[in-house]
Amino acid sequence: MKLTGNKILITGGGSGIGLGLTERFIQENNTVIICGRRASALEEVATRFPAVITRVCDLAVEAERVGLYNWVAEHHPDVNVLVNNAGIQHWMKIDDPGFYERAKTEISTNIEAPVHLTALFVQLASLDTIINVTSGLSFVPFTKVPVYSATKAFFHSFTRSAQYLLQSRNIEVIEMIPPALNTDLGGKGLHDAAPPVSDFINAIFQQLKDGKTALTFGFSEAMAKAGPEEVTAAFNRLNGHAG
Numbered sequence: 001m002k003l004t005g006n007k008i009l010i011t012g013g014g015s016g017i018g019l020g021l022t023e024r025f026i027q028e029n030n031t032v033i034i035c036g037r038r039a040s041a042l043e044e045v046a047t048r049f050p051a052v053i054t055r056v057c058d059l060a061v062e063a064e065r066v067g068l069y070n071w072v073a074e075h076h077p078d079v080n081v082l083v084n085n086a087g088i089q090h091w092m093k094i095d096d097p098g099f100y101e102r103a104k105t106e107i108s109t110n111i112e113a114p115v116h117l118t119a120l121f122v123q124l125a126s127l128d129t130i131i132n133v134t135s136g137l138s139f140v141p142f143t144k145v146p147v148y149s150a151t152k153a154f155f156h157s158f159t160r161s162a163q164y165l166l167q168s169r170n171i172e173v174i175e176m177i178p179p180a181l182n183t184d185l186g187g188k189g190l191h192d193a194a195p196p197v198s199d200f201i202n203a204i205f206q207q208l209k210d211g212k213t214a215l216t217f218g219f220s221e222a223m224a225k226a227g228p229e230e231v232t233a234a235f236n237r238l239n240g241h242a243g
Helices: 015-027 039-048 062-075 099-121 144-167 195-207 219-225 228-239
Strands: 008-012 031-036 053-056 082-085 131-132 170-178 215-216
Touching: 008 099, 015 031, 015 195, 031 039, 039 053, 062 099, 062 228, 082 099, 099 131, 099 144, 131 144, 144 170, 195 215, 215 219, 219 228
Parallel strands: 008 031, 008 082, 031 053, 082 131, 131 170, 170 215
Antiparallel strands: none
């Protein structure tokens, strides 16, 4: 994709990887729209980056996804890049009280939302790029986040199919595959020892400049290249103390 002169919608752009992408895309002279559930988080970003356009939207709700698309189609019909970044992560066990209800929120946000948004936004004549944020856990699950890992495996598979299916529309589909990073995903403090988001952003932007469509870093780079034995070994390392 070209890195400047775009109008980009980033879901979940108020924190974590989404915020890192927002900052970098602005630096690269793009117009950025961010959406998220928390108005306060969006307002903080807009204070730091006055050029950012914000929209409050709960992507777990189908009607709000439709409303987001209709708003973009009416007010920003020149959006040409969709970044499906929003996601939630629950640390839980299958026999925990409320497991299924929490699982449903992950499935609606991590699977239903980006699949639906993809179907909606390909209707925009201007759309030429979709970036899907999956995970290194697409390749090997971390059993403390069993449903999250499964949703990312689904999203990885869907992205591979979309890359093929949208070729005839001249829509480039890019998979961004982060490892664990120092964000609040899953809860504050859980990833404090992980690499900073800034290191990941620097690495993946270099890969974008190089024309790559599978963007990896650290653990996710290793897993994307791993064979069956390496995946099994990684699973055992990740989950040796899980449960």
